Every structure is written in C-alpha cells, then in structure tokens.
Amino acid sequence: MGTFSQPLMICNGLPKEREFVTKVNFPAHIMCGSGHVVGKRLIEYTPFNDTQNSKVGLLVECGQHWASDTGVVALDTALHFLEPAKWLTLIL
Structure with a gap:
C-alpha cells in the first residue's frame, strides 16, 4: 500500500467469500467490492468470481512494504x- 491504513482483507462480496472471511476473522477490517483503478485484481477472475464453485480468492493488504508490522500481519493472516x-487438519 502506498499510504498508511489499517490492514484489511478484500473480497468481491459473494456469499461464499463472506462466509469464508467470517471464519478467517483476520485482519479486523474487511472490504467487499469489485473494481480497481488499474484493472481487475486476481480475485475478480474465474474461478474465484464464479458462484457455481466453492473456490475463494481473497486479497489482504497487510500494510506498507517497509513497515515492520506488515510482516507480522502477513504471518498472522x-x-x-x-x-x-x-x-x-492436513498438517497435523
């Protein structure tokens, strides 16, 4: 991120995404919506935006790349x- 803001998770807002981000429950701020000034984000392409499957794509803005807290947020997420x-369950 080019400017300071709180970490946030971004999804298109489909029901399958809203259900999943509720389970992830991190970071605290969640933004739903499509569109980006530069063009489509990866999460806006099929299969993620297809309501006929369960695949979910999420984008997390952890913070400014040079900020020390950004790495902590990335790992926690x-x-x-x-x-x-x-x-x-697969790991354990």
Whole structure:
C-alpha cells in the first residue's frame, strides 16, 4: 500500500467469500467490492468470481512494504487462514 491504513482483507462480496472471511476473522477490517483503478485484481477472475464453485480468492493488504508490522500481519493472516481452509487438519 502506498499510504498508511489499517490492514484489511478484500473480497468481491459473494456469499461464499463472506462466509469464508467470517471464519478467517483476520485482519479486523474487511472490504467487499469489485473494481480497481488499474484493472481487475486476481480475485475478480474465474474461478474465484464464479458462484457455481466453492473456490475463494481473497486479497489482504497487510500494510506498507517497509513497515515492520506488515510482516507480522502477513504471518498472522496466514495462520488464521489455515483453519477455515482445512489445511490445519492436513498438517497435523
């Protein structure tokens, strides 16, 4: 991110995405909506924006790349993601 803001997760707002981000529950701020001034984001392409499958794409803005807290937010987000994605049971 070019300017300071709180970390946030971005999704298109489809029901499957809203359900998943509720389970991830990190970071605290969630933004739903499509469109970006530069063009489509990866999460806006098929299969993620297809309501006929369960695949979900999420974008997390962890902070400014040079800020020390950004790495902590990235790791915390990854750890919060493991349980709802059913990866934690595969690892253990």
